[in-house]
Amino acid sequence: MLEENLSLIGRVCAWIGAQPFAVEIAESAWLFPIIESIHVLALALVVGSIAMVDLRLLGVVAVRTRVTERINHLLPYTWAAFTAAVVSGGLLFSSQAATYCANIHFQLKLGFLALAGINMAVFHLAGYRDVAKWDSDIKPPGSARIAGGVSLSLWVAIVCFGRWIGFD
Amino acid sequence: MLLSFAKWLAATPLSQTLQAALWVVPAVQSVHILAIAxxxxxxxxxxxxxLGLSGRGRLVSQVSGDVAPWIWWALGVLLLTGIILIIIEPSRELTNAAFLTKMSLIPVAAAPTYVLQAAVRRDAALWDRQGAVSLAIKIGAVAVLGVWIAIAVLGRFIAYVEYA
Structure with missing residues (x-):
C-alpha cells in the first residue's frame, strides 16, 4: 500500500516535471532566479505580516492597538502574498519536481506549512471567537498567546527549511 | 583592491572556522530572510x-510609528548577518555586481524612508488630516518601495551572477 502510494507520488512528480512550462523553467538560465525572487518577496510579506500579528497576540508589540484592528489590516497582505508564494513556489517545484519530492527539507517545509494551517484554523474556530472580550488587552488570553507562539515558531522553521533546500 | 581584501579576509582564521561549519551559511541566510520579511x-x-490602498481605518502616523522600529531593528540584523556572510565567502559578495549594486541602493531606499518617518513623527496632526498625502509623496513612496524590492531581488541574484 505504502509502496503503491510512493510510486503514485513518483508518477505525479514525473508528469509535473514533463510539462512544457516546467521544462522551460528547468532549461532557462534566468527563469528560475526571476521566479525565485518573486517567491522571496512573497514569502517575506507572508512571514512578516504573520509575525506582526503573532507578536501582537503574544503581547510583545503594538499592545495599544486592538487585536482585530491589527489582524484586519495585515491579513489581506498575508493572503495575497501567500497566493503569490504558492504559485511561484509551485513553478519552482515543477522545474525539479522529483528531486524536491525526495528532499527532506522540502518535505519538512510542506509538513510545517500544514501544521501552521491547522494552528490557524484551530485558533479561528476556537480562541479567536471571543476576541471581542480581549480585543484591547495588552496580554491576550493563554489560547491566543499559544496560537501566536506556535505560529511564529512554525513560520521561522518554514523559512529555515525553505532556505536549506538550496543547500542539499 | 576589493578582490585582494576578499582574498585576505577569506584566509583569516575567523573566515576559515566559519567556512568549515557548513550549517552556518544556511542558518545565517535564514535569519537574513526573516529580517528581509x-x-x-x-x-x-x-x-x-x-496610497490609501490599505489600513485606511488607521492614521498615517499610527502606521508609520508602528512599522518604524521593525524597519530599523531589521536593518541592523541584516547588516550583522550580511557581514557574517561576507566574512565566510568574501569574493562571492565583494566582487559581485549584484551585491555591489544592491549595497549602493540601500541608502537610496533607507534615506527617504527615514526622512518620511521623521516628518510624520514631527507633525503627526498634519499627516493625519484627510488628503494630507500629496501626489508627489505618493509617487515618491512607490519609487522607494520599488528600490527596496530591487534590493531584495538583487540580493537573491548574488547567487546567480558570476564573481571573481
Missing amino acids: AVMTSVWVLTFRL
Whole structure:
C-alpha cells in the first residue's frame, strides 16, 4: 500500500516535471532566479505580516492597538502574498519536481506549512471567537498567546527549511 | 583592491572556522530572510497606507510609528548577518555586481524612508488630516518601495551572477 502510494507520488512528480512550462523553467538560465525572487518577496510579506500579528497576540508589540484592528489590516497582505508564494513556489517545484519530492527539507517545509494551517484554523474556530472580550488587552488570553507562539515558531522553521533546500 | 581584501579576509582564521561549519551559511541566510520579511512588510504596509490602498481605518502616523522600529531593528540584523556572510565567502559578495549594486541602493531606499518617518513623527496632526498625502509623496513612496524590492531581488541574484 505504502509502496503503491510512493510510486503514485513518483508518477505525479514525473508528469509535473514533463510539462512544457516546467521544462522551460528547468532549461532557462534566468527563469528560475526571476521566479525565485518573486517567491522571496512573497514569502517575506507572508512571514512578516504573520509575525506582526503573532507578536501582537503574544503581547510583545503594538499592545495599544486592538487585536482585530491589527489582524484586519495585515491579513489581506498575508493572503495575497501567500497566493503569490504558492504559485511561484509551485513553478519552482515543477522545474525539479522529483528531486524536491525526495528532499527532506522540502518535505519538512510542506509538513510545517500544514501544521501552521491547522494552528490557524484551530485558533479561528476556537480562541479567536471571543476576541471581542480581549480585543484591547495588552496580554491576550493563554489560547491566543499559544496560537501566536506556535505560529511564529512554525513560520521561522518554514523559512529555515525553505532556505536549506538550496543547500542539499 | 576589493578582490585582494576578499582574498585576505577569506584566509583569516575567523573566515576559515566559519567556512568549515557548513550549517552556518544556511542558518545565517535564514535569519537574513526573516529580517528581509520585517523590512519588506513594513515598507509595503506604510506605502499602501500612504496610497490609501490599505489600513485606511488607521492614521498615517499610527502606521508609520508602528512599522518604524521593525524597519530599523531589521536593518541592523541584516547588516550583522550580511557581514557574517561576507566574512565566510568574501569574493562571492565583494566582487559581485549584484551585491555591489544592491549595497549602493540601500541608502537610496533607507534615506527617504527615514526622512518620511521623521516628518510624520514631527507633525503627526498634519499627516493625519484627510488628503494630507500629496501626489508627489505618493509617487515618491512607490519609487522607494520599488528600490527596496530591487534590493531584495538583487540580493537573491548574488547567487546567480558570476564573481571573481
